[in-house]
Amino acid sequence: MSDYFKVKRPGLISTFQDLGRKNFYHIGLPFSGVMDKRNFLLLNKLCGNNLKDPVIEFAYQGPKLEFYGNTRNIVVAGNVNFVIKKKNKTEINGECYKSIKLENGDIIDIISTSNSVYGYFSVNGGFSINKMWGSYSTTIRPKVGANNGKKLQSNQKIFLNTYNNSDIRKLDFINTKINFIRILKGTNFDFFTKKSQDEFFSKKFIVTKFSDRMGMRLEGPKIQNSKFSNIKSEGLVKGVIQIPTDGNPIIMLSDHGTIGGYPKFGVVISADYDKLVQIPTGSKIKFKLIELNEAENLYKLYNMETKNILNRIK
Amino acid sequence: MLKNIYNLGDSALYCDFGNDVSKEINLNVIKYFQILKNNKIDGITNLAPSYNKLVITFDLDKINFNEMKDKILNLKLTNVSFGQTKNISIPVCFDDEFSLDMNRLTNKLNKSKKSIINLLLDNSYFCYMTGFIAGMPFLGDINKSIKMDRLETPRVNVPKGSIGITEQFCNIYTFDSPGGWNILGKTPLEIFDTSNEKKPNLIDPGDQVTFYEISKKEFIKKKDE
Numbered sequence: 001m002s003d004y005f006k007v008k009r010p011g012l013i014s015t016f017q018d019l020g021r022k023n024f025y026h027i028g029l030p031f032s033g034v035m036d037k038r039n040f041l042l043l044n045k046l047c048g049n050n051l052k053d054p055v056i057e058f059a060y061q062g063p064k065l066e067f068y069g070n071t072r073n074i075v076v077a078g079n080v081n082f083v084i085k086k087k088n089k090t091e092i093n094g095e096c097y098k099s100i101k102l103e104n105g106d107i108i109d110i111i112s113t114s115n116s117v118y119g120y121f122s123v124n125g126g127f128s129i130n131k132m133w134g135s136y137s138t139t140i141r142p143k144v145g146a147n148n149g150k151k152l153q154s155n156q157k158i159f160l161n162t163y164n165n166s167d168i169r170k171l172d173f174i175n176t177k178i179n180f181i182r183i184l185k186g187t188n189f190d191f192f193t194k195k196s197q198d199e200f201f202s203k204k205f206i207v208t209k210f211s212d213r214m215g216m217r218l219e220g221p222k223i224q225n226s227k228f229s230n231i232k233s234e235g236l237v238k239g240v241i242q243i244p245t246d247g248n249p250i251i252m253l254s255d256h257g258t259i260g261g262y263p264k265f266g267v268v269i270s271a272d273y274d275k276l277v278q279i280p281t282g283s284k285i286k287f288k289l290i291e292l293n294e295a296e297n298l299y300k301l302y303n304m305e306t307k308n309i310l311n312r313i314k
Numbered sequence: 315m316l317k318n319i320y321n322l323g324d325s326a327l328y329c330d331f332g333n334d335v336s337k338e339i340n341l342n343v344i345k346y347f348q349i350l351k352n353n354k355i356d357g358i359t360n361l362a363p364s365y366n367k368l369v370i371t372f373d374l375d376k377i378n379f380n381e382m383k384d385k386i387l388n389l390k391l392t393n394v395s396f397g398q399t400k401n402i403s404i405p406v407c408f409d410d411e412f413s414l415d416m417n418r419l420t421n422k423l424n425k426s427k428k429s430i431i432n433l434l435l436d437n438s439y440f441c442y443m444t445g446f447i448a449g450m451p452f453l454g455d456i457n458k459s460i461k462m463d464r465l466e467t468p469r470v471n472v473p474k475g476s477i478g479i480t481e482q483f484c485n486i487y488t489f490d491s492p493g494g495w496n497i498l499g500k501t502p503l504e505i506f507d508t509s510n511e512k513k514p515n516l517i518d519p520g521d522q523v524t525f526y527e528i529s530k531k532e533f534i535k536k537k538d539e
Contacts, residue, residue, distance in 0.1 A: 025360035025371070026347065027506075027515050028445035028488075133511050141489055142448035144508055187320055187328050232335055233452065235362025235369030235445075237326045258362055259445040259452075267323030270374055292379060295324040299374055 002128065003069025003160040010152035011110065013212070014058040016127065016145065021135035025258045029144060031238065032137040032254050035118045035213065035277040036078070038306050042173065043077035043120045045313045046097060048165045054129060054136035054146060055122040056158075059213075060280075062110025062119055063152055073099040073166055074108060078119030079175055082110040097171040099124075116175065116278040125163030139255055140213075171313050180288035181272050181279075184295055186241060186264030191227040196247075199223070200265070204284040205249065211281060213255040218285065222247030225263060233261040239268035239276075253277060271298035315342065319386060321379045322369060327386060329368040335454070335482070339366045340442045344519050346386075348394040355385055363519060364443045365452075399520040401438075404486070404501050406477055406525045407533035412500035414476070415465070419496055423460060433457040434477075434498060434525060439484060441521045449488040449506030451517040456484050468494030475500045477525070486517075502528075502536040 017040070020033025034040040034057055044051045056063065062080065075098065076082055082094035087105035094100065094108070102108065102123075113119045129136055129146040136146045143149030152158075189197070205220035229245040236242070240252040242262040251268060252260075254277075268276055269290065279285055290298075315331065322328040329346065331339050347363040350370070357377035362369040372382050408431050410416070416427055423430065439453035456479055464480045469492060472478070476487040478495025485495060488506040505516045517523060528536070 022359045023361075024448075025362040025369075026351075026444065026519075028448040028450055031360070132508075139448075141491065142506065142508065144448070149508065184321065184323055187322060232333070232365050233443075233446070234364040234367040235328075237322055237362075237369060237371055239323050257446045259364055259443065264322070267326075270324050292321055292324060296374070296378055299324060303375070 002162070003067070003072060005065040005067055005158040005160070007063055007152050007154055007156050007158065008066055008107065009064035010154055011058045011063040012061045014056055014063045014152040015138040015140070016054045016129055016136050016147055017057045017138065018054040018136045019052055020137050020254065021133055021139075021145075024133065025235065028258050029139060029142065030254060030256050030258055032139045032145070033135070034120070035254055036120070036274045038274050039077040039118070039120050039175070041306060041310060042097065042171065042313070043075055043122050045310050046075040046077070046099065046169045046171060047073065047122045047124050047126070048163070048167055048169065049122065049124065049126045053122070053126045055120050056127070056152070058110060058119050058121065059113070059117050061112055062121065064107060064109040065158070066105070066107045067102045068104060069160065070104070071166070072102050072160070072163070073124045073168065074102050074121065075099055075123075075169075076110065076119060076121050079114045079116045080110060080119040081112050081114055082108060084108055097173050099168045099170065115280065117280050118278060123160055124166055125161040128159040128161045141255070169313055171309070173309060175278070178272065178275050180286050181276050182269045182288050182290045182295070182298070183241065183266035184269060184290065184292060186266040188231065188263035189265055191225050191263045192243070192265060193224045193226045196221070196223040201287055201289055204286050207279055207281050207283050207285060209281045213253055215253050215256055216251040216276070218249045218251070223249060223265065228263065230261050231263055233259045236260045237267070239270070239273060240264050241266045241268065251276070269295040269298060271295065271302040316346065319383050324379065325372055325374040327370040327372070327379065327382055329370065329386065331366045331368070333366065335365040335442070337440055341520070343368050345391070345394045346389070347519075349389060349392060357382065362445065364445070399518070399522065401522045401524070402517055404503060404523060404525050405528040405532070405536060406499040406501050407528050407530055408499040409530045409533070411530070412476070412497070414497040416498065419460070419462060419498070422462065425460070430460055430498070431527065433460050434479070434484070435527060439523045441517050441519050441523060443519050444515055444517065447487070447489050447491045449515045449517075450485055451505070451523065453484045453523050455482040458482070462496050464494040465496065468492055472497060473500065475502065477501060500533070502533050
């Protein structure tokens with residue numbers, strides 16, 4: 001029998017994710033996929049797996065998993081507090097971005113992410129799960145993807161693939177914060193009053209608890225619409241900032257509804273998406289307006305930086 | 315006609331076909347959608363057609379906005395056959411248990427439940443698009459005399475299978491979902507089939523949809539099938 005983890009506690013919302021699913025917007029399926037792509041790539045490299053392999057993503061509280069099988073190397077990526085409970089009752093404090101050996105009967109307890117939202121977990125060899133429609137990513141509402149489209153469940157078993165290497169890898173890495181989330185003007189930017197446009201960039205917004213993989217709801221200055229508060233429903237993309245009649249922005253995230261009828265104030269640039277999704281409930285966000293060519297350059301820079309960090313993992 | 319192309323963020327095109335909602339404009343959107351679906355342009359990752367817009371997402375690692383915009387502007391417009399469109403009949407039960415907003419509708423429209431149901435059943439509806447949640451069809455146009463705004467406060471959870479109306483449109487909730495449409499009834503049919511990768515949608519854009527009434531007994535029987 002192959003090695004497996006038994007789920008002792010699934011955590012708040014733990015799902016299998018890879019880089020997402022293309023070409024299904026027109027039937028109402030979003031990309032899904034990992035929220036924080038950089039941490040996903042670092043994790044796979046540290047595990048010695050293919051960079052696009054599916055991993056377990058968790059938010060705030062992670063899963064508690066008991067390991068059955070031969071020795072494996074696990075890695076946790078993000079800002080995450082976790083402990084390894086050895087079979088002989090000793091406890092080891094977990095360190096992120098570092099291979100840790102698990103033996104038969106050991107338990108990994110992922111307690112929480114700190115000052116961030118998402119964390120990532122994988123193992124050398126990776127998880128033996130089913131691909132659906134070109135991706136392993138789980139989209140919970142339509143029940144599409146790995147694990148029958150469901151988040152991790154108590155007592156389920158997660159089987160592991162065989163592995164080719166068991167190298168110990170380590171990376172010195174700190175997730176940096178940015179002072180501004182940079183956005184481009186949305187297609188309905190001009191629907192909003194001059195005063196509200198100014199306030200959007202001069203004041204701060206708070207991330208409310210009504211935020212998940214679908215969207216991030218913000219509260220701050222009420223952004224006033226002086227034209228139409230409803231538009232005919234049309235396509236949405238990841239990062240779109242919709243502003244409904246109540247004036248509170250909602251940012252579309254990876255599991256967003258594919259169509260929406262609220263005006264689009266702006267769109268978060270691709271280079272800042274990983275940082276955006278990691279801003280936890282109760283924290284403040286400030287936005288900055290930039291131009292398209294800057295956004296394109298920042299994306300190139302961000303990718304280059306990710307590549308450089310990946311190259312530091314030997 | 316495609317009137318203009320804007321960027322929607324740094325990795326999507328927003329193709330504008332005008333502001334009106336009509337079958338003619340929508341067929342134009344669907345035409346672009348079909349052509350792009352059939353002639354894969356490298357870098358395109360998703361297509362979201364709607365009443366009068368087409369959003370195209372692309373992989374910023376491969377191509378940028380201006381390059382993709384040129385490709386779309388220079389797209390060779392071939393004739394697309396809509397031969398594959400279907401006529402679909404959807405059974406609906408209007409039992410009080412399912413017609414969650416019937417009281418609101420009878421009051422606001424000053425019509426009887428029977429006449430509201432008949433007006434819905436009398437028309438045949440064109441599917442403009444699917445989306446929001448997987449497989450949800452946006453159908454139109456309903457009889458003007460039952461036009462109704464969205465709920466002032468949307469429901470946290472609309473039950474799967476619910477038939478709703480808002481403005482000149484009706485739809486079917488393919489999954490339990492938040493939503494603000496006025497709910498008239500419920501269908502026992504599975505509108506989105508996750509076990510069918512090639513064709514998960516029962517209703518596709520361009521299809522023609524009619525509704526017919528079933529009793530609660532028939533609803534339960536069909537649900538069990």
